[in-house]
Amino acid sequence: xxxxxxxxxxxxxxxxxxxxxxxxxxxxxxxxxxxxxxxxxxxxxxxxxxxxxxxxxxxxxxxxxxxxxxxxxxxxxxxxxxxxxxxxxxxxxxxxxxxxxxxxxxxxxxxxxxxxxxxxxxxxxxxxxxxxxxxxxxxxxxxxxxxxxxxxxxxxxxxxxxxxxxxxxxxxxxxxxxxxxxxxxxxxxxxxxxxxxxxxxxxxxxxxxxxxxxxxxxxxxxxxxxxxxxxxxxxxxxxxxxxxxxxxxxxxxxxxxxxxxxxxxxxxxxxxxxxxxxxxxxxxxxxxxxxxxxxxxxxx
Numbered sequence: 001x002x003x004x005x006x007x008x009x010x011x012x013x014x015x016x017x018x019x020x021x022x023x024x025x026x027x028x029x030x031x032x033x034x035x036x037x038x039x040x041x042x043x044x045x046x047x048x049x050x051x052x053x054x055x056x057x058x059x060x061x062x063x064x065x066x067x068x069x070x071x072x073x074x075x076x077x078x079x080x081x082x083x084x085x086x087x088x089x090x091x092x093x094x095x096x097x098x099x100x101x102x103x104x105x106x107x108x109x110x111x112x113x114x115x116x117x118x119x120x121x122x123x124x125x126x127x128x129x130x131x132x133x134x135x136x137x138x139x140x141x142x143x144x145x146x147x148x149x150x151x152x153x154x155x156x157x158x159x160x161x162x163x164x165x166x167x168x169x170x171x172x173x174x175x176x177x178x179x180x181x182x183x184x185x186x187x188x189x190x191x192x193x194x195x196x197x198x199x200x201x202x203x204x205x206x207x208x209x210x211x212x213x214x215x216x217x218x219x220x221x222x223x224x225x226x227x228x229x230x231x232x233x234x235x236x237x238x239x240x241x242x243x244x245x246x247x248x249x250x251x252x253x254x255x256x257x258x259x260x261x262x263x264x265x266x267x268x269x270x271x272x273x274x275x276x277x278x279x280x281x282x283x284x285x286x287x288x289x290x291x292x293x294x295x296x297x298x299x300x
Contacts, residue, residue: 004048004057005017005028005029008032012187012190016030026195036060038061056087057100061130062078062079069256071125076132079133080132084136084139098198099133099144101130101133101148102149103149104124106261108259108260109260113265150216150264154187160184167242168231168239172243175244178224180223180249180260182264186286209272216266217278219279220263234288237292
């Protein structure tokens, strides 16, 4: 099975390329700039066709949440028009597309975890652009899986876990928001789920349960609880540690508003694909160990 992934530098794309995924007979091909540039839609169809995919994974995106407020045209070009072109390219080749989306399509006012049928209501440009991308992907290719996920972290790129470890190396205390809740999700766990899901689509040509699914780490916490677990895992592994001080969203103003509740129900995904992602604590500990190990290797 040939899995063609858009984007080379994103956390999920890197995990698909570099993590030791438990799946035989799979070839992962990552496409990125300049041959595939979502801001230049004319590059998309040709680049994907040349890669001869069995499944297309639409992982590339504009992810600068705050910067998007000042660059709405670019965010929409990449996340909506570009994503639609990726889906169209897959449709032209007669193959399914697996598209990654986000909890930011919701406003966070619901008290319980969001389900797929809840009405989206994005708070900012980033969320609006990703919602438009979902709509474009669905319109271009009936054989689509749209996977909404949240709070992604990994050993790759920039993310919350790496930020906490970096700050802990220089500070005794770190203020972290305590009134936003969600489900931290390992990019490696997402990548494993994508590979298994893609294999099912490739194997079962009559698969008909296409649509939107939520995919996130099991369990939930707030940002400060996430930070505490990261730092305790680091201390256990001999890495940096700092205390965490709870603050409110109002104490940490950002250009774009964040949803207070980013919890996603994954029951629909579990029913369709017979798997859940691991508990976020377990996966966080794994990523912290890998980061500390890599740091020790560099130091040596």
